Amino acid sequence: MEGQPELEGAVGPPRMEEPASRRFSEEQFWAACRELDQPAPAAAGPWELLVETAGVRIYRLFHEQSGLFEYKIFGGLDDCPPKLCVDVYMDLKFRKEWDQYVKELYEETYDGEKVIYWEVKYPFPLSNRDYVYIRERREMDMDGRKIWVVLAKSVTVPQCPEKPGITRVKSYKQSLVIESDGKAGSKVYMYYFDDPGGMVPSWLVNWAAKSGVPAFLKDMQKACLKYSKSR
Secondary structure, three states, X not given: OOOOOOOOOOOOOXXXXXXHHHOOOHHXXXXXXXXHHOOOHHHOOOOEEEEEEOOEEEEEEEEOOOOEEEEEXXXXXXOOOHHHHHHHHHOHHHHHHHOOOEEEEEEEEEOXXXXXXXXXXXXXXXXXXXXXXXXXXXXEEEOOEEEEEEEEEEOOOOOOOOOOXXXXXXXXXXXEEEEEOOOXXXXXXXXXXXXXXXXXXXXXXXXXXXXXXXXXXXXHHHHHHHHHHHO
C-alpha cells in the first residue's frame, strides 16, 4: 500500500535457522537515506572524485581487501518522479527491454526467500558475469521527506549453482536512494561494489565507472518516460 514499506526477500516470520546477515537492518536503510545529504564525500574523507559529467558526480574509494574500488554516485533524473524511478528499477521484466547488457534476469523463491538471478553481457573474449542476490525496497519518512531505498547484496543459494563459461560475482553490494528534487524529477544516490572475478582489463573497469554509470542513468530516464506511457 502507498505509504507503507514494501519488502522484498522477506516472506512470513523470520526463520530461526536463517542467518541474520541475510537480511538488511533498519540502520542500513537510514544510513542510505543520510547519504543524500552528503553530496561531496571527498571533502571530508578518503573518497576521491573520479568524474563529474552531465550533472553526475562519481566518487571512488580503494577497497584494500580486493584491490578494487567502491563507488558512490550522485545525480538526478529530470521529469522522472521518484516512485516511478523505483518502480522501473524494480521491474525485472521491463529491465530486459531497456538494458542492453542484460542476458538473463528473473526472480525465484527458494525456501521462502525471493532471490534474483542476473546474467550480464561482457564484451568478447571475456566471459559473461552472473549474480545471485537479494534485495529489499522501503519507503522511508526522514523528517517529513519521503525517500525510497532499495538495498541489494549477493547471497549463496544451492539452487543457483555456477554455470560453465560464466563467472559468478560472489561479492556484490548496491544501494539506490531516490527522493523528489522539488520539481518534476528526482535526486538519486547510488552505491555499489562488486568483484567481477577473473581477469578484467583496466580499460573496461574505467569505462564502467566513468561512462557506464552515467549512461545507465540516461537509459533509466528514457525507460521511465516509456514506462509511464505504457502503463
